[in-house]
Amino acid sequence: MVSESNRLIAGRYQLLRELGRGGMGVVWEGRDTLLNRQVAIKELLLPEGFSPADQERQLLRTAREARTAAQLNHPSVVAIYDVAEDGGRPWIVMELVRHPSIEEVVLTTGALPVREAAGVGRQVLSALRAAHEAGILHRDVKPSNILLADDGRAVLTDFGIATAEGDASLTQTGMVTGSPSFLAPERVRAADAGPASDLWSLGATLYACMVGRSPFERGEPMATLNALLNEEPDYRRIPPALHEVLRGLLQKEPEDRIDAEEADRLFAAIIANRPSNDDQHVEERKPGRRRGRALLAAGAAAVLVLAGGTVAYLEFAAPAEGAPRTTTRPAAVSSPLTPVATATRPSASPTPTPSVTRAVPIVRAWKSRDGWSIMRPTGWRGALAEAYTEWTRRDRSAHLGVEAVYAKLDPHQIIRDSEETFQQNAVNVVNRGLRRVTHQGAQAVEWEFSWTAGEAGDARWVRPGVRYREVRRAVAIGDTAYILSWTVTEGQWRRNRELMRQVISSFTVGA
Numbered sequence: 001m002v003s004e005s006n007r008l009i010a011g012r013y014q015l016l017r018e019l020g021r022g023g024m025g026v027v028w029e030g031r032d033t034l035l036n037r038q039v040a041i042k043e044l045l046l047p048e049g050f051s052p053a054d055q056e057r058q059l060l061r062t063a064r065e066a067r068t069a070a071q072l073n074h075p076s077v078v079a080i081y082d083v084a085e086d087g088g089r090p091w092i093v094m095e096l097v098r099h100p101s102i103e104e105v106v107l108t109t110g111a112l113p114v115r116e117a118a119g120v121g122r123q124v125l126s127a128l129r130a131a132h133e134a135g136i137l138h139r140d141v142k143p144s145n146i147l148l149a150d151d152g153r154a155v156l157t158d159f160g161i162a163t164a165e166g167d168a169s170l171t172q173t174g175m176v177t178g179s180p181s182f183l184a185p186e187r188v189r190a191a192d193a194g195p196a197s198d199l200w201s202l203g204a205t206l207y208a209c210m211v212g213r214s215p216f217e218r219g220e221p222m223a224t225l226n227a228l229l230n231e232e233p234d235y236r237r238i239p240p241a242l243h244e245v246l247r248g249l250l251q252k253e254p255e256d257r258i259d260a261e262e263a264d265r266l267f268a269a270i271i272a273n274r275p276s277n278d279d280q281h282v283e284e285r286k287p288g289r290r291r292g293r294a295l296l297a298a299g300a301a302a303v304l305v306l307a308g309g310t311v312a313y314l315e316f317a318a319p320a321e322g323a324p325r326t327t328t329r330p331a332a333v334s335s336p337l338t339p340v341a342t343a344t345r346p347s348a349s350p351t352p353t354p355s356v357t358r359a360v361p362i363v364r365a366w367k368s369r370d371g372w373s374i375m376r377p378t379g380w381r382g383a384l385a386e387a388y389t390e391w392t393r394r395d396r397s398a399h400l401g402v403e404a405v406y407a408k409l410d411p412h413q414i415i416r417d418s419e420e421t422f423q424q425n426a427v428n429v430v431n432r433g434l435r436r437v438t439h440q441g442a443q444a445v446e447w448e449f450s451w452t453a454g455e456a457g458d459a460r461w462v463r464p465g466v467r468y469r470e471v472r473r474a475v476a477i478g479d480t481a482y483i484l485s486w487t488v489t490e491g492q493w494r495r496n497r498e499l500m501r502q503v504i505s506s507f508t509v510g511a
Contacts, residue, residue, distance in 0.1 A: 008033070009030075009041065009084055009086045009091050010084035010085060010086045010091065012032065012033055012034050012084070013030050013031070013032055013033070013039065013041055013082075013084060013091065013093055014030055014031045014033055015028045015030050015041060016028065016029045016030055016031060017029050019040070026042075026043045026045060027040060027041070027042050027043070028040070028041045028042075028043060029041075029096065030093070032081070032093070038096045039081060039093050039094065039095070039096050040093075040094045040095065040096045040097075041091055041092070041093055041094070042091065042092040042093075042094065043091055044058070044059065044089055044090060044091075059089055059090060063083055063090045066080055066083040066090065066092045067083060068136055068159065069136070069159035070083070071134050071136065072127075072130060072131055072134060072136065072159070074126070074127050074130045074131075075153070075155075076123045076124060076126055076127035076153070076154055076155055076156055077127045077130070077131070077155070077156050077159075078094055078095050078097055078147075078155055078156070078157045078158075079094065079095040080092065080093070080094055080095075080159075081093045081094060081095065097147050097155055097157070099147040099148055099149045099150075099153075099155065100147065100148060101143060101144045101145070101146060101147055101148070102120065102143040102144075102146045102147075102148050102154075102205070102208075102209060103142075103143035103144040103208075105148050106143065106208070106209055106212055107212065110385075110388075111209065111210050111211070111212070111386060111387075112209045112210070113385060113386050114239050114241050114242060114270060114386050115270060115271050115273070116152070117206055117209045117210065117242065118241075118242070118245075118267045118270035118271050119152060119154070119267075119271055120146065120148065120154045120206070120209065121202060121206050121245070121263070121267050122264060122267040122268065122271065123153070123154040124141065124146060124154055124156050124202055124205075125199075125202060125260055125263055125264055125267065126264075127156045128141070128156070128195070128198050128199070128202065128260065129260050129264075131159075131198075132195040132198070132260070136159070137193070137194070137195065137197065137198060138156070138159060138198050138201075139187075139193075139197070139198070140158060140182070140201070141156070141182065141198055141201035141202050141205055142181070142182040142201065142204075142205055142208075142214075143205050143208050143209065145157050145158045146205065180221050180224045180225055180228070181204065181213070181214035181216055181217045181224055181228075182201045182204045182205060182214055183201070183225075183228065184196070184197035184198075184200035184201060184254070185200070185228060185229055185252050185253075186253075186254055188225055188228060188229060189229070193254075194254065195260070196254035196255075196257050196259075197254070199249050199257055199258075199259075199260060199263065200249060200250060200254075200257065202249060202263075203245075203246050203248075203249025203250045204216070204250065206242065206245075206246060206249075207233060207238065207246055207250070210237065210238050210239065210242065211237050211238070215233035215234065215250070216228040216231065216233070229252075233246070233250055235247070236405070236409060237405055237409075239386055239387060241270055241273070242270070244266055245258070245263060245266040245267060245270070248262065248263065248266070249263060362377065362378060362499065362502075363375040363376060363377055363378060363499075363502065363503060363506070364376060364377075364378045366382075368389060368402075370404060370480075371509060371510050372402070372404075372482070372507065372508065372509045372510075373506075373507075373508050374402060374503065374506055374507045374508070375502065375503055375506035376391050376400060376503065377391065377393070377398075377400065377499065377503065379393075379394065380392055380393050380394070380398075380400065381393075381394060387403060387404045387405070388401065388402070388403045388404075389401070389402045389403075390402070392461040396461045396462075396463060397488065397489045397492055398486075398487065398488045398489070398492070398496060399459070399461050399485075399486075399487040399488075400484075400485070400486055400487075400503060401483075401484070401485040401487075402482060402483075402484055402485075402507070403482065403483040403485075404480055404481075404482055405480065405481040405482065405483065409476060409481040410476070411443065411444050411445040411474035411475055411476055411481065412445050412474075414445070414474040414481060414483060415434065415445045415446075415447050415472065415474050418447070418472060418474075418483070419431075419434075419447055419449075422449075422451070426451040426452075426454075427451060427452040427453070427454050428450075428451060428452045428467075429449055429450070429451045430449060430450040430451075431447075431449050432448040432449050432450060432469070433447070433448045434446070434447050434448075437473065439473065439475040439477075439505070439507070440477075440505075440507075440508060442475050442476065442477050443475075443476075444473050444474060444475035444476075445473070445474050445475075446471060446472065446473040446474075447471070447472045447473075448469070448470070448471045449469070449470055450467065450468065450469045450470070450490060451467075451468055451470070452465065452466070452467050452468070453465060453466050453467075453468065466489055467489065467490040467491075468487050468488065468489055468490060469487070469488060469489075469490050469493045470485060470486065470487040470488075471485070471486045471487075471500060471504070472484070472485045473485075473504055475507075477509040478509060478510070480509070482507070482509075484504050484507055486500045486503065486504060488500070
């Protein structure tokens with residue numbers, strides 16, 4: 001029977017409100033009446049049809065898991081405070097953490113910057129090393145089980161299916177627990193799984209931080225497991241700085257994987273890499289990104305995450321309904337980029353004699369450090385992020401973006417993926433045409449559509465409730481694919497159409 005709000009557990013823990021539920025349990029927000037602090041309380045629900053022996057085994061397992069996790073005292077591990085007995089079953093009392101998960105951060109604000117991803121990796125790796133030294137395996141490392149605070153602190157949650165090494169009683173024979181997309185191959189094969197399995201899952205998680213999904217996700221469990229066992233990750237959309245550590249962590253055989261010490265060294269090298277001038281803008285972007293996370297967490301909604309039949313607790317901010325989202329576009333900021341040329345503005349003549357003045361050009365050339373160039377609109381604010389460059393009109397009524405995809409991918413597939421993702425998350429999307437075009441001799445695909453911004457959007461330039469029209473063009477040039485996007489408020493579309501064509505058609509690589 002499900003507990004009711006305000007019930008007192010073990011004479012001490014008050015249930016305040018339900019945060020989420022699944023087939024095996026409920027997570028509550030609660031209050032420790034003795035210490036007067038907010039807590040999260042995990043209630044175990046046993047499936048119908050369990051025999052008394054199965055019930056006893058499950059209850060014993062849950063209590064042992066909680067005691068196992070409670071052994072850990074690490075800043076990147078959600079703390080277990082207590083295992084309370086009430087109504088003949090255990091209730092797990094945990095630290096209440098009010099931060100969005102990495103899964104939500106990536107879904108809402110786009111791929112993590114490389115050094116931030118490396119920082120997350122290093123913190124989670126530190127938590128795993130502490131667990132492994134205590135003989136504890138996590139067994140379900142994934143983006144939804146890592147919370148990310150505004151100050152960059154990463155917290156690993158849900159040791160709910162963790163096991164102490166050598167304790168065979170904690171899992172049933174033949175039962176594979178964990179999320180299929182992030183499982184290590186040896187666990188799928190039911191082979192011996194040790195600390196290296198958690199390192200594999202960490203690698204898959206960091207991959208997802210870059211592209212929004214596991215490298216083996218195929219949309220259906222059996223297809224995903226088959227890919228995990230028989231296919232290699234596609235690194236074409238992964239920033240090169242992360243290739244070495246991800247390739248090392250995602251080796252199929254445990255003995256071929258890099259160990260925690262080597263992974264930590266590689267993460268540290270990425271973080272310590274001296275930024276170029278352009279990289280400085282990526283660092284400048286972080287405060288705005290953190291403000292976005294603070295707003296995200298302010299309206300936090302808790303969910304119950306089920307992993308292999310067990311309950312995990314986390315809190316994340318649910319994006320407002322209809323907020324347009326992509327998994328690859330970072331949030332916009334307003335730090336200016338340095339243009340190639342400086343605008344020449346009209347100046348007053350020092351004499352009564354009329355003088356000829358030169359008007360400010362509508363567009364101005366800008367060349368990226370990666371060798372591509374574009375005629376971007378004059379006076380728009382620009383910003384740089386990992387593999388993404390953007391400009392926004394000062395009144396936020398128009399936006400231009402250029403994303404490099406690090407490999408020569410099929411433009412049709414890029415647009416199909418973009419269209420599918422956008423239509424799942426945007427409000428009132430109207431498809432206005434998908435067409436093949438030629439971009440400076442290269443085949444490209446262009447998608448035009450309209451959409452309405454929700455209350456919480458991916459980018460700071462988006463205004464809630466405003467109707468936008470957008471064009472996205474995908475083109476493969478050389479060894480890299482690019483996505484060009486132009487977005488204008490619906491009411492200004494016609495008057496800006498010629499400018500849009502001028503800007504997008506000006507995009508050149510290597511010129």
